[in-house]
Amino acid sequence: MSPSPASLRTPLGRVRFLGAAQSGVTDAWLMRLTSLALVPLTIGFVWIILDVVNRDYNGVRAGLSHPLPAIVLLAFIVAGVVHMEIGMRSIIVDYLGGRARGWALLANACFSAVLALACVYATLRLAFT
Amino acid sequence: MPTSASSRTRPRPLSPHLSIYRVTITMAMSIAHRIAGAALYAGVLLLAWFLIAASSDAAGFGAFSAFIGSFLGQFILFGFTWALFHHLLGGVRHLICDEGYGMDAPLREQLAWATLIGAIALTIAVWAIAYVAR
Secondary structure, eight states: OOSOTTOOSOHHHHHTTOSOOSOTTHHHHHHHHHHHHHHHHHHHHHHHHHHHTTOOHHHHHHHHTSHHHHHHHHHHHHHHHHHHHHHHHHHHHHHOOHHHHHHHHHHHHHHHHHHHHHHHHHHHHHHHO | OOOSHHHHHSOOOOOOOTTTSOOOHHHHHHHHHHHHHHHHHHHHHHHHHHHHHHHSOHHHHHHHHHHHHSHHHHHHHHHHHHHHHHHHHHHHHHHHHHTTOSOSHHHHHHHHHHHHHHHHHHHHHHHHHHHHOO
């Protein structure tokens, strides 16, 4: 054992980088943060959809291009995609192992990133054109 | 601990899992929360399609409108609405439990039932509003 009282990690563990990476609570914290944010944002999202659900093309565009719906939509998309990426990641590591886990995590990250970019781009395009 | 061949032929003891326990409402709502979350993960594609269609031309939006107005589209949208409210209420229940409240026998069961019934009620209410406002 190392004589240093500041760490309980063994020298071998330190060499192999085993042990806590000091980032273990990030996902748990982000999940709670986005959960709390998504409670009002989901209500806002449902409100926006109910407002435009029976409109035609021009009506939908007019409804979604107002600043407040656009901002709520953007916040809903960003918080929602962070939330669903972590959520699907925890499902993957619960049920999959080996190489399938790696590919699934890669697909999850790519799907989430593309989805976020597509939704944010479309919302901004609606707001500014 | 014996390491002979005879001990190795016996199946390893497994911790009790889903098939062992009696089904409870809290357990059912726990897995329903995950299933609803996974359904929303796929269902968000519908939101992406809607936003992209609305931000493109009228023909693109018409294709989306035709799909969402069809029986299959309405069925998927109804399922999406239910999953959204179920996951929302389940999430609120989890936040309450994370804070250490509602863990006792009557309240935790009531909260789980409230998730199930509340989500169905909210889904029907929102669809009723959408149809009445038409």
